Amino acid sequence: MYKLSTIALASALLALTAPLHAQQQQQPQPPQPQQQQQRHDEFFWLGEINKATAVINTDEGLLEKSMTPLIVKGIRKVLADAEQPGAKRPTLVISFEPLLIQAAGPQITLLHAGRSSQDMLATMRSAILRDDMLALATQLNATTAALVKLAARQRDTIVPNYTNGVAAQPNSYGHYLLGFAAALDRDAQRIREAYVRIDRSSMGTTVLNGTSWPLNRQRMADYLGFGAIVDNAYDASQLSAVDEPVEAGAVVSSIALHAGTFIQDVMTQYAQPRPWILLQEGGENTYVSSAMPQKRNPGLLNSTRRDATTVLTEGMGAALQAHNIPPGMSDPKDVKANKAMVLNAAKVLKNWESILNALVIDPKRALEELNSDWTASQELADVLMRKYKLPFRVGHHFASEVVEYAKANDIRPLDFPYAQAQRIYTQAVLNSEFPQVLPMSEQEFRSTLDPVAIVRNRATVGGPQPAEMDRMLREANERVSRQDTWIKARQQHIRTSLEKLDADFDRLGAAAGVR
Template sequence: MLRIILFSLSLAAATGLSTMPTSSRDLNASSRGGGRSVEFFDQINKASIIMLDEGGLVPHPMAARIADGIEQVIAKENASGAARSADYLDFEPKLIAAVGQDASRLHMGRSRQDIGATIARMSLRDGLLREYQALVASREKLLTIADQNKQTIIPAYTHGVQAQPTTFAHYLLAWEAAVVRNCERLQQAYQRINTSPLGAAALGTSSFPIDRKRLAGLLGFDGLVENSYDANHVASADSSLEVASALQISAIQLGQFAQDLHAQYAAPSPWLMLSEGKLTGVSSIMPQKRNPAALEQLRTQSSIMVGEMQTVFLLSHNNRTGMFDSRSYDPVPSERPSQVFELFQQVLDGLVVDKDRALAEVNADYSATSGIADALLRTADVPFRIGHHYASTLTNYGRSQGLKLNEIPYAEAARIYKAETKQDFPLDEAEFRETISAEHMVSVSKGIGGPQLAEVTRMLADGHTKMKSDLDWLKSRKDRLVAAEASLNTSVAALAAGASTNGSANR
């Protein structure tokens, strides 16, 4: 998969130009990204004939013949191996050839527009559940690595400059929290997406008493997009935008993560890097280089994903309701997010953190000096700004002398404090040495969500609990859809089996 992502991207694959439809009919007949539109179209036809039969809108013997005809057409087309169309106008002549003119009753109270809107929603929920599963798998990897690094001291950065020490677990749990929010966004989107527009017809329903609730249940939907105008013309746009927005946010976060890691490669001895092998490459001219190819691709593919999700917005922008610009059967490209999330997991699997090197990086700079101001206030009631100014002056002194923070003599630290404040330095040497220790600064953190061991341990436990809950949610949604499809297929097979001998002769 990684090799495919690294080397097999073409302009057509990146832009979708090679499969872009040329008319509104082509748009409804195609599925960008190789989705399951034809499978969903088959389910819709099966649900329609079951509902029509149960509601008495089609006489039972005729419904049986139509159900049998649906099964015949599907089997014949699947056996041929040829690409199938999800356009009803392509399907109906084949059904009529199998059943007779009565086959057109299948389309009672329907339009290609509500069929298309329903396929789009089925595509959205199908892609969403796959993407959700990939994100939860990423969370599991983040939690596992964090659990192994609860006390691994690393430098943290603001403005691209080393700022304070923290732990690798604390850092990774920040990204796990970000992925949790994206999972929550997708869960919330699913609640609105998994509602059925079928039976709305073009926009105003029809004169037939179509049981829209029954259609929704047969297809595994949790409810209806109730207003029939909304179902096809308004909700069809904002449901896609909601998913695209969540995926776009996720792509931006993954790009940030890739950049964090990539920045480490500027150092002669990075404290964080990728394991050598499939995630890295060797320069063709400089044998010493180990290029972090997977990070570059994670950033690149995330950026392309941001663009693709923005395209979903642009296709709906300044558009009248009822237009087809944004109404494909696969309205949010689902192939790239799955690839990007898989690549993210591979990067997590390949992370190598050098604990000693990370601590040396912290100790090489002055990021622990902010603990001095805290210690002076906490132990000697020195006003924070006075302590802050002293720590800044101490930093300037140490850097001017080419010293690391822990190399500054205690006598010099005390002298500088006396010169700054006209007071004796209130910390003895042991207290001063402890205060400027990165490990100490992390351990004495008190706030909720901080890097101290107790809070990291708590957040890890919470993360595992939430992940289990989210896996249960995912399983319940997938199980419901599988059960609905199995029940639908059983019902159609039973109805088709009742086709009469006379009805079969009419074929």
């Protein structure tokens, strides 16, 4: 009676999932950055879970050893069949299990003792998201390294920086780039912190309250390359499985925001008739307008900004899908959507790296723009306060009056008449207790307005002065190196764990006489 009902169930499962198989065959798979990622799909991890279950439960007496030949042969056949061109690679437990039944009969479902599709799918999704986050971390580190490398080359290039969309102060372009490298380092920290919470196995928790089978959850986690287990059985499939894509969404959103900010800053230069920074023309970087022959549209900037906006939408979407649903619902768990979200962020970073490699910077034009505007005017107030004890707001008022006079009379900073500066200063402090004569000599007045000297003479920790640039470049390179070591260690841990699982599964088969 049991045998007949099981066979009937198997037939029903096959009939039920046939449309699913056909649909999975037709759906195009999203492009992946690495060949390894292409094969570590849902089917792969369901196979690994079945192999680990067979080894652990046989070793620990939950499966009779007489079942070993059947189980090993059945799993091997399903996995081998899936490697054939056009073969089925089902993504659900309910569509994977019928293939096992076809290969070995209904007795192989004894593997399912103490398991549920809930804990199996939660574990599979965590494993896939874990791989994708490492792929994202790898590209993030490559983009950060490109920023640091360019910062070293542009260490002494002085350019205008902008706040509120307006030229604000002179700065080293290398210092500016290190600012973005620091922002991406925070994103790297977020990946490492999120990874710890993603790198946990839900296997052995079944639906939400465990099982009467004494499963070895830690050994299962070890075989699948996880760093830990999700401790609470209810949390494992009902809560943690929803948290993970939401946290990944927050990480990719931050990355997208940083990419968009950088791109927008470069984009503004394209509105100028004489920009100081552009993309190298041609290739994938720019294209000629179909109507206006003088235009070179920054295609790479446009497409990367668009993709960053898409990633931001996807990242926010993960949180919206998880909002206001009962525990355990599948809304935010879709592997395809979450994979696209993370790997699209990696694509944005890859294109950002291409942008960095394509930048053409004109230091002379940048310095000309600085000297044509009054981005150095704050330094007048700073020097008067630091050296001559004039209150900052008084010095700021003097500097502001100088700028207003200069703009009204179309005078550039290096050409400003010292006599006019003296006159404006006297008016600014008239009838006050402060010195009535500008205490700065003409030479000091002019050197104070020199953007190169301003950057060189900064004294703030973290500023663009040469000594601090050397320190920050060194430390940025060290962070990139440490992150690379962290990524490789996690990837190696997963590989080693899966290799051990393969070896122990082969041992199980060999002990049962299955070759």
